[in-house]
Amino acid sequence: MPDESTLQELLVEIQRWFGPDLGPWVVVAAVMAAALVAHMLLWRLVMRTVRNRRGLLARVVPRLRRPSRLALLVVTAFALVSAAVLPPGWIEVLTRVALATLIAIIGWITLIVLDVAVERYTGRLELDAEDNLNARKQVTQVRVLQRAGRLLIFLLTLGLVLATFESVRQYGVSLFASAGAAGLVLGFAARPVLANLIAGVQIALTQPIRLDDVVIVEGEWGWVEEITSTYVVVRIWDLRRLIVPLSHFIEKPFQNWTRESATIIGSVFWYLDWTAPIAEMREKLREIVENSPHWDGNVVNLQVTETDSDVIHVRALMTARTSPKAWDLRCEVRERMVEWLQREHPGALPRTRAELRGGGEDTRDEGPAAFARKPPRVAREEQSGVPKEAVPVREGGEAPTKAG
Template identity: 65%
Template sequence: MPEWLSRIDETVSGLTLPSSVWGLLFVVGAILAAVLLHGLLFRLLLRRTAGRQSLTAGLLRRARRPIRLVFVLTALAFSVPNVRLPPGLDRFVQQGALVLIIVLIGWTLILLTGYFTERSLRRHRLDIEDNLRARKFITQLRVLRRAVDILIVLVTAAVALMTFESVRQYGVSLFASAGVAGLVVGFAARPVLSNLIAGIQIALTQPIRIDDVVIVEGEWGWVEEIFATYVIVRIWDWRRMVVPLTWFIEQPFQNWTRETASVIGSVFWYLDYTVPVAAVREKLTELVTSNPRWDGNVVNLQVTETDRETVTLRGLMSARNSPTAWDLRCEVREAMVEWLQREYPEALPRQRGELSILGDARHGARATGNRNGETS
């Protein structure tokens, strides 16, 4: 024992409290001092690196809490071997320090994974017109990162629990039996494992990506975020639909932006048989090509259906992305209706009726003859 600790031990031995209690207070004081020292040092370091975007500054800001744990472990390693603790408490402290070291390693791995993932994501932007490559990369990296985080947490928790003798014996007996208990544990872990496997499948095969336009359960929206066990779909009216990851592996759905962000929108008009299709086709081309939302690729008009009273005209037009295509469709639909009302009102839908004047005249003549005969 160092000389200054021996003096402290001699000083407190004459007091009413046992030396083991004073040793415990000394350990607690060392932990508090380590926490205070950590706070002061990090306050100074954060002031110097404020506003910087360097690798060192980013790691320093993220590592604040794990380094605090390092300070606490250092205080324990320095104080516990040099004092006398109450019986049984020293073993408890050693066990706790071992668990903290394991947690610190797992925590550090998660922080490093998240930090380098975010640095990689900054190089890819979603706010550009052709963002297919960015969506591929961001989706793959985010999903894999969350899968790695889950694995790190599970491994860290398992290793920490295995440091306890009772848990280790239970685990050995569980693996040795491999009976009903193993089936129960496997059944309980099935949702977590199935979603984890589904996340890895989505990251590799990518049936959906961040910012994809999808139709799920009849709802049209964007893939806003992909988490470890579920997907957030932002519906057009700002609602959010929460869908399990396994749903996108097991169920069919529509993905409008699987290959590119550009989409083709359609507008339908139900008009009378007297509509001049050629004039409508020419007007559609004029409306679409003059609209700044059009991407210059597709514009077309076809007669797609006929029934007893109307013909169906379908106009196709393309845009850079789905929100732009929606606005383009609405503007073209409105402008075409106004043009038809002004130039070809007879082409709007109407119902026809047939009136037979000859039949009515004959019926009236018979009625007149009958009346004359009765009079004579």
Template identity: 55%
Template sequence: MRWLRWLPGWAQSVALVLGCFVVVLPLHQFAYRFLTRASQDRGLFWRSLVRRTQGPTRLCLIIVAVGAASAVAPVSREVRVLVNHLLLVGFVALAGWCCCIAIHIATVIYLRRFKLDAEDNLLARKHFTQVRLLERAAVTLVALITVAVCLMTFEPVRQYGVSLLASAGAAGLILGLAMQPVLSNLVAGIQIAITQPIKIEDAVIVENEWGWVEEINSTYVVVRLWDWRRLVVPLTYFIQKPFQNWTREGSSLIGSAFLYVDHTAPIPAMRKKLAEIAAQSNLWDGKVVNLQVSDVRENVIEIRMLMSARNASQAWDLRCEVREKMVGFLQAELPSALPRYRTEWLRIDRDRPTQSAGCAPAQ
């Protein structure tokens, strides 16, 4: 400190803090480069730990450096008390940050046992939905507690807290009414986590749009539509309004395809051909295949073809494949079974005299 005595007190303090930063930050960066390389060959836990703790450890070193600098800096007692108070707030924020990171790492390690890309991923989607929603709720709770503890470190808040709460009744009521959409979505998120009407990667029909549940956030759900658009829906929608969930209890689905053929179409031959098409397709799961006459109309009969698949996407592709191959089969082998319109021609003999009713023939 002797070589800084020619500077004013505030300049000496700033120089000490900057000197600590110059020493601490490069050292931290060098250490994390080494840890990142060392964790590449280890498991997911160590890689996630190193990546997630880089920010908190930097903040921790800054708090320690500023605390050490303030202890030896030539500043007044009031400034030192203010700096220590700010360091205390930073330490509380650091603790909350570490708790959030611990929750996230625990979530990642727990969910690594489940695979969403598996063929039967119902159990995995249940766990992903529950754990992700609970993780967001826990992070929100930790953030609220951290902010509350930080505010309680200030003397005016701690001293007049009761009076502030008592006098803020009307303001709290107004704020509650204004925050009603947000609060209702948060409550809906807890309900969805418990009852699970939807899960991650569920195939749903919402607002007449078909897609998959891509994200379930704290206040909204992102549905990935079949044409790659994203439909953002509030969480309360899935609590208050009806919607279709095609994969709630399982991913297998029965798809239907309709054909309109002539009344003379050979139904047994078409039923046999449908079974052959399903057996040759990699999309059929081997459970359900059937052909039925579902309706008879004036000029055609309606044929409904049922076939099952492992998931919604394969069911759609299988329906398209069955339609294409059945139409090709009718065109190639049974063209008479395709819809036809019949017209009857009557021959009229113009040389034959007509006889009016009630009149005798001419003499």
């Protein structure tokens, strides 16, 4: 193997053949080409070694092809700087560029390791399971922290790269400081961005929302599809996407239907005539839900929750394992109960009663409408029991009679 003096003599000879201006470029091109060929051969050997292995390293190595190739070129550039006869200005520039590139490569590799570690961890979780609450908790935490980590690595790498150049070192130092005290450095000008970043960390720790949670935000019902470092994507039931800033989930109220469990209670209302067969409806409701694949076997109930002059309000409650199943169960119960009432008890459907009196007059005799048709004075007396003399004359009362 030739020593350093022999290598220098070879480089000097190449520069003599191609001239002082073109010679350095020929040396750089030849050495870089040799480095690329060496990397290609070495990479094939590395891939054969890790092909049948498992673990984090086996998943990281295949993604390091481009960073390793660039790193080899940087090392080669360092060797050229020390061995080649280059002008002093070129040596200084190449040294700084090589150092900055090496720092960027280290940041690049760190990002790759972070992404592979997150993918490997989340790949073990059973997100397709019916009861995936714990899995969604872990995925949400890991994804949010991953994005925060990527941003931190980027700021640190950029700050170190800028710090290698004397003219922009102050900007690099500022970015380096912002990674640890971003709020103090950026100040109020970057408050919206920082608020979302801080909200992302809060969401990762406290988890008011998780991936695939069913939420109602701004009056829209949907699932949490994605949580980024600054916003949340909510997939609405009609396949629209609602983009919501992260700070919204920290500062404003919203509904989370799957906060502790995916099980949810669904309700169905019917407005029926007073003669509706409530006991038979309870039996029919249980029959419907027991034959439905959407019911989870926990809650089924039917009650009269309200009455008014014309109809009664009948409410049915039933549970399902997920909100989509609860929606399907509600629709199924509503439809089948209406069909049963139409077929077996048509008289239970809402209707309006009227009574024909002498002279052919059609009047209603129930509810507050009867009072509305009477003179105000009579209606007031019947409703309140206040003596007529106590009511002002302008409101239908009578003036008090003076004694003797």
